[in-house]
Amino acid sequence: MSWRHLDEGDVRVRPNRRGSRPRTKERPAHADAVTGFVVGIDRGRYTCLVRAPRAQGGGEHTLVAMKAREIGRSRIVVGDRVALVGDTSGRPDTLARIVRVQPRASVLRRTADDADPVERVIVANADLLVIVTALADPEPRPRMVDRCLVAAYDAGLVPLLALTKADLVDPLAFLRTYAPLDVDYVVTARQGGTIRGLDDLRGRLAGRVSVLVGHSGVGKSTLVNALVPGAGRVTGEVNDVTGRGRHTSTNVVALRLPDDRGWVIDTPGVRSFGLAHIGPDRIVEHFPDLSPGTDGCPRGCTHDEPECALDAWVAGGHAGPAGPARLESLRRLLQSRSAAEEW
Template sequence: MSHARRTAEAYADIDPEKFGARPARRTRPRTKDRPDYSDAEVGRVLTVDRGRFRCQMLDSGVLLTAAKARQLGRKGVIVGDLVRVVGDTSGEEGTLARIVEVEPRSTVLLRTADDTDPTERPIVANADQLMIVSALADPPPRPGMIDRLLVAAYDAGISPILCLTKADLAEPDEIIELYEPLGVPVVVTEPGSQLDEVDELLVDHVTVLVGHSGVGKSTLINRLVPGADRSTAEVSEATGRGRHTSTSAVALQLPGGSGWVIDTPGVRSFGLSHVTCESVLGAFGDLTEFTRDCPRGCRHTDEEPECGLDEAVAAGRLTPGRLASFRRIVTALLEQSG
């Protein structure tokens, strides 16, 4: 006789009313209800440092430090995020609040380590402008990097601005001529110059500043936000490159509360593996009209026959340098996507 049958016969005469029936595994029904944080205070994330988030509450203006709640799991919280905060929101020294929800983002600026890295790295949330900061000399401007940042801005739905610094060392005319066809606002600064034109572009906006190390980005921030005290450094004479002075992004409110600027660490590369070729073409708005007569399926590389961009160069309507910059990015994207 099997063990199962012997066990069944042994318990056959037991009265279930006397000894009670086997209890259910769960005596409490499961619930899909989740805590309601709709009344929780909302703050803006200003800095992120080793799992601690410095926030400014929107209504009270209180500055506080918060940790991320466990229920958020791996959901990232980045500078610029609007978050709901509970717990001790007094902002007093030694207190720690808790971020329980991240509000939907209007925009996210992304980058990858390089064009072969599939991992998207969110930099800043909820910015509506991206100011590309480029020195005119020391270090010299790099149109290839400017183009990449323009692509990232257009792909994220963020309006770009080009800020050319150190105009005391070189003339800006060549760079302005290169980007004028795109309709991108261009502002030019030099040490001690008035920043009225820059201020006008920043009012009532959230603007993230991105650029190479040593281009004067932190210096510009310090002038826009007195007391910001962002670290600055000279450009190395040996390499012609600046040293990283800002190690993390930080959001700073402009005087009078008229807007926000977000300073980011200097970059030496800006991967675009998350961007499509269509997004690249959208960033080069001055090229669009030349691609209308391209053969179907044209990828606009230098290997494509009868590409309208080559015809535009031959006709003198497009500069070879502008086309080369566009094709560098497209080729890199096509290679990384296989």
């Protein structure tokens, strides 16, 4: 076809996209941004709790926000404290923008498995890691507990064992395994239509941001519903064939305890808790009675080999009377890093 037969409808002209204004790397300061607390995430929309200024009464309300472009690929998780601009009224059909994520005081993370180096942040700014495990139905999995303890130590969180279903099995044998680690614990059991030990758990959670972690079927959502009336977390039964719990909770959510006594963050049941991002030396640091003994270890020591200097350190009495039991517990935690197992 000759160009003589073409008209303006046959030619597409691309507009000049450069424009007349030069690009700048400067970004707005958003000095008028309000601070929010991320309590839930659903398909790229973030539910945030914000407090109005005192001049406006100081009340609280929730709003829905999206991530602003300047955030980039940075991930926002439940527990984050963020800066919000736009329509922060919280009225229906309004949408604010998250323009900043404030520095995190703590980060609980895991990897998909022990061969995956990519860290996945679970929650931010938590104080307490509540490791929920059933004493029976399903059977307890100590390796899962060990891995959660390692993750707590690495994140700087205080660990707490929450043992459920004590009406079925005496908890003493299980607790004896963790006695050398001096881990705090609570024991709960069903008693008629109530849960015995719930007040003890409330006392541990008071004034803290606590995240509950455990595999499916251990009664985690049942505890949350008892702690926060009206939470409505779905509970499930244990599979009769596999002996494992069915997944019920599917998202991470932060819930305020009654009388403003703290927060609990419920997480979906997990079947793997990869620790590829945590080196052995970072675990040993949380054993102040043992860590000085690693000075004589060979380079690259895994602290679970014949050349490890910790054996001589403990044999010399430097770690005190509990040294042998503490060393055994430390090595059990270290071994849990490389024990690929589905929970």
